[in-house]
Amino acid sequence: MNFDLALALFWSKKLLAAALLPPLGPLLLIAVGLLLLGRHPRIGRVLAWCGVAIALLLMTPASVGWLARGLESSPPVSAAALAPAQAIVVLGGGKRDHAPEYDGETLNRLTLERVRYAARLARSTGLPLLVTGGKTSGEQAEAVLMAAALEDEYGVKVRWIEGAARDTRENARFSAALLQAAGIRTIALVTHAAHMPRSRAAFEAAGLNVVPAPTVWLSGPDDGVALLDFLPNANAAFAGWLAAHEWLGRLAYRLSR
The missing domain is CATH 3.40.50.620 (HUPs)
Incomplete structure (x- = not known):
């Protein structure tokens, strides 16, 4: 079997992205924080709670809409x-x-x-x-x-x-x-x-x-937020993953220029 360098690089990028993006990214942050509780309790607590906060932000409609709005700069085409x-x-x-x-x-x-x-x-x-x-x-x-x-x-x-x-x-x-x-x-x-x-x-x-x-706009209309926009849900979690993926992709493209 011939080694495909381009394919290997592609999957390397995929694995790195999976480790950074939800749901794995926040879970890894929480896990590292818990592992550090014995020797470095303050750092461990900070990391674990940061993981929880990031996970919640990326599955809550209000915060996901704000994250996506910065990406969705093109209006519907006329x-x-x-x-x-x-x-x-x-x-x-x-x-x-x-x-x-x-x-x-x-x-x-x-x-x-x-x-x-x-x-x-x-x-x-x-x-x-x-x-x-x-x-x-x-x-x-x-x-x-x-x-x-x-x-x-x-x-x-x-x-x-x-x-x-x-x-x-x-x-x-x-x-x-x-x-x-x-x-x-x-x-x-x-x-x-x-x-x-x-x-x-x-x-x-x-x-x-x-x-x-x-x-397909991930952010909703810019006409305020409702109470339900602060409750995490599955649709917001998917949109949060996609928005985070795009921000990570933009960063990667900028660094590789």
């Missing part, structure tokens, strides 16, 4: 803004390897949310579609599953399938190569609103002009 676009690019966000009801694999919720909105834009504009997303596990690349969903379930034809990318930078680089070969320089980019700043920067660095077409 018809006028879409006018210069020559194609629509939709980014993969993962898949489910075990989906027996689909006879194998299917898209996860993140990718499906993006695909649904891309289908809406494609029908309203008539622009050609490019789907991008590779394979780090399972049998099929994300892009192949995305194209199948768009064509079979939404009735929208996909022109380009980019099935090699393993992260956002590769999404941008590999997609740009396909699009520029077809004479396309300006795209409408579909991804989650929180993911848009990092994605847009990557695609512009790859030489494309980007019209942001975000979908």
Whole structure:
């Protein structure tokens, strides 16, 4: 078996991110704090309570909304803004390897949310579609599953399938190569609103002009908070993980320039 350095680096990044992000990150902080209680009780208590506080902040709607709001800088795209676009690019966000009801694999919720909105834009504009997303596990690349969903379930034809990318930078680089070969320089980019700043920067660095077409805002409307916004829940925990992932990704991109 040949050693794949790029794949090894990819999984190293994934493991590091898992150790820093919820739920594992706060749990590790709590565990280290508890282990230190015997020899360094003050430090141990501080670390353990910091872990508890971080965990609560990342699963409480009010604090998660504040965290996400700093990422979601692009407004919903308008018809006028879409006018210069020559194609629509939709980014993969993962898949489910075990989906027996689909006879194998299917898209996860993140990718499906993006695909649904891309289908809406494609029908309203008539622009050609490019789907991008590779394979780090399972049998099929994300892009192949995305194209199948768009064509079979939404009735929208996909022109380009980019099935090699393993992260956002590769999404941008590999997609740009396909699009520029077809004479396309300006795209409408579909991804989650929180993911848009990092994605847009990557695609512009790859030489494309980007019209942001975000979908799925993690933060709610900016019209105050209710009592329930201070109660942790499962949806807020997922949104908190995604927002923390994006802030970590932005930091990693800035440090790797």
